[in-house]
Amino acid sequence: MSTAAGKPTAAIDREHGLELLRQMLRVRRFEEKCVELYSATKIRGFMHLYIGEEAVAVGAVHALRPEDAIVATYREHGHALVRGVSAGSIMAEMYGKMEGCARGRGGSMHLFDAATRFYGGNAIVGGGLPLAVGLALADKLQGRRRVTACFFGDGAVAEGEFHECMNLAALWTLPVLFLCENNRYAMGTAIERYESETDLALKAASYEMTAWSVDGMDVLAVEEAARRAAGEVRDGGRPCFLELRTYRFRAHSMYDPDLYRSKEEIERWKEHDPIPALSARLQAAGLLNDADIEQLEQAISTEIEDAIAFAEAGTLEPVDELTRFVYFEGAAP
Amino acid sequence: MSVAPAKTITYREAMREAIREALLADERVFLMGEDVGAYGGCFGVSRGLLDEFGPERIRDTPLSESAFVGAGIGAAMGGMRPIVEVMTVNFCLLALDQIMNNAATITHMSGGQFAIPLVIRMTTGAGRQVAAQHSHSLEGWLAHIPGLKLLAPATLADARGMLAPALADPNPVLIFEHGSLYNLEGELAADAGAVDIERAAIRRPGGDVTLIAYGGTLPTALSAAEELATGGVEAEVLDLRVLRPLDDRAIVESVMRTHRAVVVDEGWRSGSLAAEVSARIMEQAFYELDAPVARVCSAEVPMPYPRHLEQAALPQPGKVVDEVRRMIGVPADE
Numbered sequence: 001m002s003t004a005a006g007k008p009t010a011a012i013d014r015e016h017g018l019e020l021l022r023q024m025l026r027v028r029r030f031e032e033k034c035v036e037l038y039s040a041t042k043i044r045g046f047m048h049l050y051i052g053e054e055a056v057a058v059g060a061v062h063a064l065r066p067e068d069a070i071v072a073t074y075r076e077h078g079h080a081l082v083r084g085v086s087a088g089s090i091m092a093e094m095y096g097k098m099e100g101c102a103r104g105r106g107g108s109m110h111l112f113d114a115a116t117r118f119y120g121g122n123a124i125v126g127g128g129l130p131l132a133v134g135l136a137l138a139d140k141l142q143g144r145r146r147v148t149a150c151f152f153g154d155g156a157v158a159e160g161e162f163h164e165c166m167n168l169a170a171l172w173t174l175p176v177l178f179l180c181e182n183n184r185y186a187m188g189t190a191i192e193r194y195e196s197e198t199d200l201a202l203k204a205a206s207y208e209m210t211a212w213s214v215d216g217m218d219v220l221a222v223e224e225a226a227r228r229a230a231g232e233v234r235d236g237g238r239p240c241f242l243e244l245r246t247y248r249f250r251a252h253s254m255y256d257p258d259l260y261r262s263k264e265e266i267e268r269w270k271e272h273d274p275i276p277a278l279s280a281r282l283q284a285a286g287l288l289n290d291a292d293i294e295q296l297e298q299a300i301s302t303e304i305e306d307a308i309a310f311a312e313a314g315t316l317e318p319v320d321e322l323t324r325f326v327y328f329e330g331a332a333p
Numbered sequence: 334m335s336v337a338p339a340k341t342i343t344y345r346e347a348m349r350e351a352i353r354e355a356l357l358a359d360e361r362v363f364l365m366g367e368d369v370g371a372y373g374g375c376f377g378v379s380r381g382l383l384d385e386f387g388p389e390r391i392r393d394t395p396l397s398e399s400a401f402v403g404a405g406i407g408a409a410m411g412g413m414r415p416i417v418e419v420m421t422v423n424f425c426l427l428a429l430d431q432i433m434n435n436a437a438t439i440t441h442m443s444g445g446q447f448a449i450p451l452v453i454r455m456t457t458g459a460g461r462q463v464a465a466q467h468s469h470s471l472e473g474w475l476a477h478i479p480g481l482k483l484l485a486p487a488t489l490a491d492a493r494g495m496l497a498p499a500l501a502d503p504n505p506v507l508i509f510e511h512g513s514l515y516n517l518e519g520e521l522a523a524d525a526g527a528v529d530i531e532r533a534a535i536r537r538p539g540g541d542v543t544l545i546a547y548g549g550t551l552p553t554a555l556s557a558a559e560e561l562a563t564g565g566v567e568a569e570v571l572d573l574r575v576l577r578p579l580d581d582r583a584i585v586e587s588v589m590r591t592h593r594a595v596v597v598d599e600g601w602r603s604g605s606l607a608a609e610v611s612a613r614i615m616e617q618a619f620y621e622l623d624a625p626v627a628r629v630c631s632a633e634v635p636m637p638y639p640r641h642l643e644q645a646a647l648p649q650p651g652k653v654v655d656e657v658r659r660m661i662g663v664p665a666d667e
Contacts, residue, residue, distance in 0.1 A: 069411075103444025112443035119410065120443070124434050130400045131435060134407020134415075141363065141389065141413060161430070164400035171395065325445035326479045332448035332503035333412075 012220070014287040020062065020219050021282065022296050024054040024275050027078035029300050030087060031250075033308070034077065034094070034108075038254050042311075043094045046123075047108045048075040052249035055274035056181050057082050059222025060149065060244070063230045067117070068147040071132040073181075074109035074123040075248075079151060085113045087303055088310035097314030104317060105325065125186075126159030128152060129178075133165050136174040140237065147233045149177045155186030157200050166207040169239040177233045178204065178241040179226070181216065183248045188260040204241035216246030217272040220281075247272070337524035344517040347492035347525075348378050348454075348510065352416060355500055356386050359414055362500060365392035365401055366418030366454075375420045376456055376515050402428035402453065406436050406505070409451040414500050422457040422471050422509065436505040437480030448503035452496065458511040458549045458599055462643060465635035470599040472509050472548070473606035476577040482506045483576035484530055485548035487514065489521045491574060494528035502530070509576075511549030511599075533574050533583035539567035542593040542657050545584065545610055547573035550597040550648055557597075557653035566657060576606060584610060585618045592623040595656050597648050602630035627656045 031049045038047055050057065057078040064070070064083075072079045080090055085101050093100025094108050102112045102121070110121035119135065122128035132150035139146045156162050157180065169176045180200055184191050191198050204211035210232060214225040222244060229240040247269040251258040282288035342350075355362045364379060370393040373380030383391040394401040398419060405417035419425045425432065432453070439447055459468030476483050482504055486492045492510070499506040536551065537558050546554035551572050558568040571587050573579065588594050594614055598607035611626040632646040657663075 100444070102442060102446070105444045106442040110442045112439075112446055114443070114446040119407075119447075120439065122435070124430055127403075127430055127434055130403020130431055131407040131410070133400060134404035134409070135411040136407075137404055138408040138411025138413045141408070142361075142411075161399045161403070164395070164397035165403075167395055168397055168400045168404065172392075323479075325441045325443075327482075328440045328448040328503035329445055330503070331501075332450040 012282065012285060012287060017278070017282045017287055018292065018296070020058055020223070021275070021278050021288070022300070023058040023082050024219060024278065025296055026087075026300050026303070027054045027057065027081055028275060030077060030081060030304055033304050037094070037308070043108065045107050045109070046074065047094070047254050048252065049248070049250045050075055050078040052269065052273070053181060053183060053216070053246045054078055055219035055222050056179070056216045056244045056246050057151075059219045060151075060179050060226040062223050063226035064147060064149055068149060069117040069119055069132075069135050071119045071128040071135070071148065071150045072121060073125075073128065073151055073153060074121065075153070076111055076121050076151070077108070080111045080113065080118055083113075083116045083118055085111065085116055085118055087307035089113075091307040091311040092314045095311040095314060096316065097311055098317045099310065099314040103325070126152065126156040126161035129156070129161050129165035132176050133169050133174055136169065136176045137172065140172075140174055145234055145237075147175055147177050147230050149179055149230070151179045151181060153186070154180060154182040154184065154191055154200060156180075157203060158186065158194055166204055166209070166241075170207045170209045173238045175233045175237050176239045177226070177230055178239060180241065180243045181246055182243050183246050185248075185252070185261070187252045188256065190260070200243040201241060209239045209241055211241035211243070213243040213245060216244035217274045217277065219274055219278055337522050339520040340523050341518060342489060342521045343515065344489055344492045345376065345378055345515040347489045347521060348496075349380070349382070351493050351496035352379065353382065353385070355416065355496055356382070356390060359500070361412065361414040362416065363390040363392060363413065364416045364418065365394050365405065367394055367396060367420050369393060369418050374418065376512065378515075379418070398424050398427035399431055403431035403435060405451050405453065406431060406439070406449055409449045410439070410447050415451055416496070416500070417451065417453045419453060419455040421467060422455045423467050423469050425455055425471070432475070432481070432505075433478055437478045440504065441480060449505045450500065450503050451505045452499045452508060453505065454508045454510060456512045457509045458513060459631070459636050459643060459647060460513050460549070462638055462640055464638040468636035470549075470631065472576050473598070473600040473604065473609070475507060476606055476609070480504070481577060482530070483509065485509045485511075485574060485576055487511070487548050487551035487572055487574070489517065489519050490525055491528055493521060493525045495530055497527040498530045506530075509548055513549050513552075530575055531580065533580040534572045535569060535587065536572045537568070537570040539569035540591055541567045541661065542595060543569045543571055543587040543591045544595050544597060544653060545571045545573065546597040547576060547606075549599050553648050553650050554597045554653060556650040557657070560650060560654050561657055564663065566661065566663070568657065573610075579610065579613065581613055581617060584614060588614055588618045589621045592621055593657075593660055594622075595627045595629060595653060595660070597629045597653055599631050599648060601633050602628060603633060605630055624660045627660055629653050629656055
């Protein structure tokens with residue numbers, strides 16, 4: 001593992017660098033607030049935090065265009081935020097309110113937003129991959145040059161659906177960008193304990209698709225790789241696979257006592273925290289000062305407080321609407 | 334009434350005509366599944382379609398049920414109208430995650446944002462001596478799941494006419510084709526088209542008892558009704574047609590006329606669709622009944638290979654006749 005701060009500073013545009021930093025900070029602060037709200041029992045159910053992994057979603061989503069689609073996992077608050085789903089509608093969703101991005105029906109693990117082509121929030125490991133393959137198939141059959149970005153964790157690689165989908169996407173040359181967020185643990189089982197081959201890009205490459213591994217703690221590296229890969233998917237009309245090597249600083253979920261890894265290991269990875277890494281890099285290049293950071297933090301704090309106020313003020317769906325949306329209302333678009 | 338001349342057609346051909354018509358009518362429709370193309374479909378339903386429509390619209394898939402069923406869901410969400418063929422209901426077990434966790438939930442989990450206009454066709458049932466792993470009747474299992482719609486065409490008109498409204502439905506629709514029906518042959522109006530996919534249908538009127546069946550057990554119930562008629566018992570045969578949502582009204586109305594009901598279901602008795610229908614009759618027409626609802630289901634055994642044991646395990650007209658005679662107090666031996 002190399003740190004981003006240790007790399008030679010490529011030319012970074014100040015505005016772009018600040019935007020990447022702002023997005024990572026938004027996700028971090030949002031997740032920190034979620035912990036408080038969970039403890040205060042405002043948010044219930046299963047909740048999985050993205051703290052430590054922010055560079056992956058921020059870098060990858062910045063490589064996408066508005067017409068592209070995203071399929072994500074149950075650890076998807078960050079992806080939704082960066083994609084442009086409003087913090088208020090995400091928070092309201094976790095409050096179970098009608099103003100939520102899925103009307104409160106999904107909760108933390110099932111964020112959906114048709115307007116930004118955000119197709120969930122899938123809580124079955126590997127379950128989103130076939131959907132992504134199908135969305136890409138629809139694009140191919142209708143002659144649309146769009147990318148379907150499919151996020152999934154390292155744990156999904158052990159699922160049959162992963163292998164079925166790698167094969168199908170490559171066989172049918174479908175425009176899917178597979179983004180494997182390798183945080184080294186399938187819930188509490190370390191990758192060395194469940195994979196016979198831990199080089200995940202190698203597995204994808206065996207399905208005849210371009211695949212490589214990226215330092216997922218370096219937002220600029222992620223973004224650069226995702227742009228290249230998305231370009232290959234869009235222009236070449238074929239799938240591409242990125243393994244984004246990352247680490248979650250928090251437990252798997254709010255229920256996880258985190259007994260399966262050492263504090264030392266976590267501390268070692270925190271030295272590669274993507275947020276200070278980017279800050280340091282921007283500061284070293286003279287593109288960022290303390291006042292900038294203060295300003296970012298202030299704006300984010302206001303955004304999150306507004307989101308909480310929005311969720312608090314939201315409405316609970318009347319119980320007589322319980323069985324709505326089991327079937328689609330109206331004709332299919 | 335149609336004025337077009339009738340033509341002789343098989344169930345298999347009726348299904349193929351329906352698929353062909355759908356492909357011609359809507360560019361967004363395509364068929365995918367194992368061996369639907371070059372092979373012509375495991376049961377010959379799609380024979381000839383690859384030549385006519387080409388490999389983009391008649392797509393042979395790898396043996397990856399989860400991937401291609403899920404891809405059907407994604408493609409439907411992406412604006413297509415996929416017809417996914419899962420060779421048999423037995424193999425849909427390999428795609429249950431996609432059927433149950435995605436197809437049946439996404440509309441609801443997204444707060445109604447996404448429609449899933451998907452059709453999944455599969456062969457179901459036993460009777461061909463293919464033993465325990467290829468003889469399941471799991472319609473009852475799948476009918477348990479809110480968010481899905483289930484159809485069981487048992488006639489030529491339904492084989493011909495259920496697909497179009499299923500494709501027009503914004504929800505995932507599962508169509509079960511009983512393997513014993515493909516060679517069913519008969520007359521069908523040359524211009525036969527779409528049928529409703531909401532209502533059960535009376536296939537034979539009668540006032541003494543209602544035989545409730547679907548799919549592969551419709552011929553069983555009709556045959557039992559014929560035999561009962563020779564003894565002066567007039568059975569009404571109700572074809573459920575739609576397994577979810579069930580047409581409660583048709584069931585209850587028939588029972589209110591006959592005051593007796595026997596449910597004929599190829600699924601295992603415990604937790605079966607027959608159990609659900611019985612419960613609904615009890616809930617909605619208890620005081621109309623002259624006898625407890627009876628069920629003729631498959632024996633609770635993995636389907637055995639030998640013909641005599643398989644036949645013993647399956648609902649047979651004779652068992653239905655015996656149930657009815659017992660119910661109305663006619664000695665089984667007359």
